[in-house]
Amino acid sequence: MDAKDILGLPKISLPIPQEKKSRPQKDSQRKPDGISREVYALTGGVAPLMPSIDVNQLKKRQQPENEKITWEWLSFTNSARKDDLKLYHWVRVVNGTPPSGDYSFAKYNKSVDVIKYTDEEYEKHLTDDSWTKEETDQLFDLCERFDLRFVVVADRFPSSRSVEELKNRYYSVSRAILIARAPSPADVSGHPLVKEPYNISQEIDRKRALSMVLSQTKQQERKDAEILSEAKKIMESRMAAKAAQDAELAVTSNTSPEGMEKTTAPVETASPSNVQATSGVAPLMSMADNAASAAASLRMLRVYLRTYALDQMVQAASSSAGLRTIKRVEQFLQELKVNLKPKVPTKAVCAEHLELRKEILTLLNLQKLLQNKEEGSSYREGSYTETPDTPKDRSFIPDSVSFGAISTERVGKRDQKRKGPGREAPSSPAQSNKRPRKLKATDS
Amino acid sequence: MPQNSSKNHSSNQQLDVTGPTPKSPRTKMVRSSDDNEKKNLVKKLKDIEISVPIVYGNIAFWLGKKASEYQSHKWTVYVRGATNEDLSVVVKRVVFQLHSSFNNPMRVVESPPFELSESGWGEFEIAITLHFHSDVSEKPLHLYHHLKLYPEDDSGSLSVKKPVVVESYDEVVFAEPSEGLFARVQNHPAVIVPRLPAGFSLPPVPAEDADKRKRIDPKDNPLTQWFTNFSEADELLKLAAARQQVQAQIARVRRQLSLIDGQHQQQLKPPSEL
Numbered sequence: 001m002d003a004k005d006i007l008g009l010p011k012i013s014l015p016i017p018q019e020k021k022s023r024p025q026k027d028s029q030r031k032p033d034g035i036s037r038e039v040y041a042l043t044g045g046v047a048p049l050m051p052s053i054d055v056n057q058l059k060k061r062q063q064p065e066n067e068k069i070t071w072e073w074l075s076f077t078n079s080a081r082k083d084d085l086k087l088y089h090w091v092r093v094v095n096g097t098p099p100s101g102d103y104s105f106a107k108y109n110k111s112v113d114v115i116k117y118t119d120e121e122y123e124k125h126l127t128d129d130s131w132t133k134e135e136t137d138q139l140f141d142l143c144e145r146f147d148l149r150f151v152v153v154a155d156r157f158p159s160s161r162s163v164e165e166l167k168n169r170y171y172s173v174s175r176a177i178l179i180a181r182a183p184s185p186a187d188v189s190g191h192p193l194v195k196e197p198y199n200i201s202q203e204i205d206r207k208r209a210l211s212m213v214l215s216q217t218k219q220q221e222r223k224d225a226e227i228l229s230e231a232k233k234i235m236e237s238r239m240a241a242k243a244a245q246d247a248e249l250a251v252t253s254n255t256s257p258e259g260m261e262k263t264t265a266p267v268e269t270a271s272p273s274n275v276q277a278t279s280g281v282a283p284l285m286s287m288a289d290n291a292a293s294a295a296a297s298l299r300m301l302r303v304y305l306r307t308y309a310l311d312q313m314v315q316a317a318s319s320s321a322g323l324r325t326i327k328r329v330e331q332f333l334q335e336l337k338v339n340l341k342p343k344v345p346t347k348a349v350c351a352e353h354l355e356l357r358k359e360i361l362t363l364l365n366l367q368k369l370l371q372n373k374e375e376g377s378s379y380r381e382g383s384y385t386e387t388p389d390t391p392k393d394r395s396f397i398p399d400s401v402s403f404g405a406i407s408t409e410r411v412g413k414r415d416q417k418r419k420g421p422g423r424e425a426p427s428s429p430a431q432s433n434k435r436p437r438k439l440k441a442t443d444s
Numbered sequence: 445m446p447q448n449s450s451k452n453h454s455s456n457q458q459l460d461v462t463g464p465t466p467k468s469p470r471t472k473m474v475r476s477s478d479d480n481e482k483k484n485l486v487k488k489l490k491d492i493e494i495s496v497p498i499v500y501g502n503i504a505f506w507l508g509k510k511a512s513e514y515q516s517h518k519w520t521v522y523v524r525g526a527t528n529e530d531l532s533v534v535v536k537r538v539v540f541q542l543h544s545s546f547n548n549p550m551r552v553v554e555s556p557p558f559e560l561s562e563s564g565w566g567e568f569e570i571a572i573t574l575h576f577h578s579d580v581s582e583k584p585l586h587l588y589h590h591l592k593l594y595p596e597d598d599s600g601s602l603s604v605k606k607p608v609v610v611e612s613y614d615e616v617v618f619a620e621p622s623e624g625l626f627a628r629v630q631n632h633p634a635v636i637v638p639r640l641p642a643g644f645s646l647p648p649v650p651a652e653d654a655d656k657r658k659r660i661d662p663k664d665n666p667l668t669q670w671f672t673n674f675s676e677a678d679e680l681l682k683l684a685a686a687r688q689q690v691q692a693q694i695a696r697v698r699r700q701l702s703l704i705d706g707q708h709q710q711q712l713k714p715p716s717e718l
Contacts, residue, residue, distance in 0.1 A: 356686055
């Protein structure tokens with residue numbers, strides 16, 4: 001109703017005679033008692049025709065009328081108290097008799113049963129070099145008072161001892177007493193104290209690790225997450241390489257220790273992966289092993305050899321290339337009289353080497369692209385898709401097309417080395433070839 | 445096993461080297477721990493790496509007349525700084541794992557010079573493990589070197605005077621070194637240390653007296669005369685020349701591509717225009 005007012009729409013009344021009857025009713029209801037009009041409007045303005053809750057579903061109050069209920073202000077005692085303090089509260093009295101039973105909250109007064117030892121027991125089983133009897137007694141007294149809240153106990157302990165030391169003393173004493181009092185060792189062997197004794201050094205380490213994780217900065221968190229994801233990726237690629245390689249080139253990888261350590265000492269996770277890098281592995285590293293992740297994995301290792309780093313980067317760079325392309329790159333390098341693995345791998349030399357390899361890859365790709373474009377222009381067919389960026393070797397290129405485009409003697413050499421079906425006309429320096437072919441195309 | 449004096453590259457029983465042995469040995473990485481301690485000295489310097497150039501290999505002398513069936517050569521396997529500097533600044537000890545036919549095949553060298561001499565007749569792979577000081581790295585580094593006794597050429601010209609020398613150059617890279625380590629080694633000749641970006645201040649570290657530091661005197665070690673001098677200049681020149689060639693070719697191919705593209709455009713136009 002009001003919305004239509006706001007919108008300025010005319011109030012269209014439904015031409016139902018019932019509406020007219022109910023409207024005067026509504027009008028009278030519009031002035032409810034006690035609540036403002038807007039609040040009443042929240043309920044829908046009119047009381048619902050159907051009740052939202054079925055009254056029959058509600059539980060009937062189980063109060064037969066024969067009983068007389070009164071409420072009285074009575075005193076009570078609390079069994080959890082040591083004194084006899086009597087307090088007062090309202091009590092529901094049925095037929096004149098007050099309720100019986102203990103104070104209902106007394107059952108929550110639980111306490112830890114701290115072991116009490118006698119002096120002889122102390123002399124026999126519990127003496128320790130670093131703890132006097134007095135200190136031990138004080139410890140146990142505090143433990144009982146504060147319900148084994150060791151942090152509080154440590155705070156109140158007269159001499160300064162760490163929480164772990166207190167815990168260690170308490171648990172070892174309790175354990176010794178337990179074993180001493182047990183009729184036979186088998187009886188108590190199931191007791192948790194006996195089965196898993198308190199390990200103080202482990203606890204100290206655990207807490208230290210926990211505090212380190214807690215105090216990690218955002219950056220370190222991110223770094224850890226990044227390292228773990230790199231580790232996972234490397235693990236997976238190692239698995240793939242392992243599955244595909246011969247037994248001769250065994251690739252080892254450490255996987256499970258890392259996963260298990262994560263649960264105990266999250267900060268001290270060791271970075272993974274033993275790696276044996278051989279240049280033949282490159283084609284099997286088909287997973288996305290790009291330069292950034294290779295660099296990250298190197299940084300993760302902290303200590304590595306330059307030659308290893310170079311191998312990783314080379315693999316990363318040629319991860320998208322097929323085995324044949326990689327062989328061609330290496331041939332190219334040999335023709336340029338460059339060592340496949342640099343003899344003096346300093347930082348500068350390795351960087352140059354990597355760049356050279358990348359440039360050779362680029363050159364080879366461009367040459368392929370050129371070749372395809374030439375085919376396209378000479379045949380003028382759409383069947384040769386001109387997507388030359390696929391680095392995979394395109395073995396379906398018919399060998400009858402000569403390598404006319406690329407005019408170096410090297411090409412001739414390379415063609416001869418190729419193990420494809422024989423080629424009739426080995427290429428000759430191209431420019432002259434190109435023109436006649438082009439003319440042919442346009443002529444036809 | 446009777447020995448042929450000329451070409452006997454077969455190594456002892458199980459250690460047959462199958463396939464081509466690469467010039468620079470395989471490297472095996474070991475787990476290194478990711479230490480996140482916050483103490484200042486241990487704080488890691490990000491994006492900075494320290495590298496220590498090393499050379500490792502062996503020198504083998506034929507014993508000539510004194511050679512017996514089982515002791516034909518006297519050889520020394522070693523790890524040294526590339527310019528004969530003292531490696532003990534980062535290296536705590538070196539473990540050489542020899543063939544199992546040797547007594548105590550695991551030999552530990554605790555102090556420089558990190559070398560091991562032995563006599564024998566066979567060539568095999570030696571696993572060299574570098575253990576570093578605790579502030580450098582928790583985990584050791586493994587290298588592999590194939591012991592070479594016989595010269596490459598088959599002429600069989602074994603000479604007592606001239607040894608067979610096979611050395612490999614490599615650099616040990618420490619990524620993100622701790623501040624303490626950096627301060628400690630920044631002035632040591634064995635270590636290549638980059639310039640710190642401006643604004644970095646290192647904690648004060650007691651400066652080592654240059655005189656106190658042990659210097660390897662060439663006179664002490666008679667093998668020094670046989671060491672190869674590895675220079676990166678030659679390799680850099682070749683690489684630069686190669687890169688230039690490749691870049692020129694790339695430019696040429698690109699030009700051809702653009703030519704073709706241009707022609708393509710022209711060929712495609714006639715049907716629509718005319």
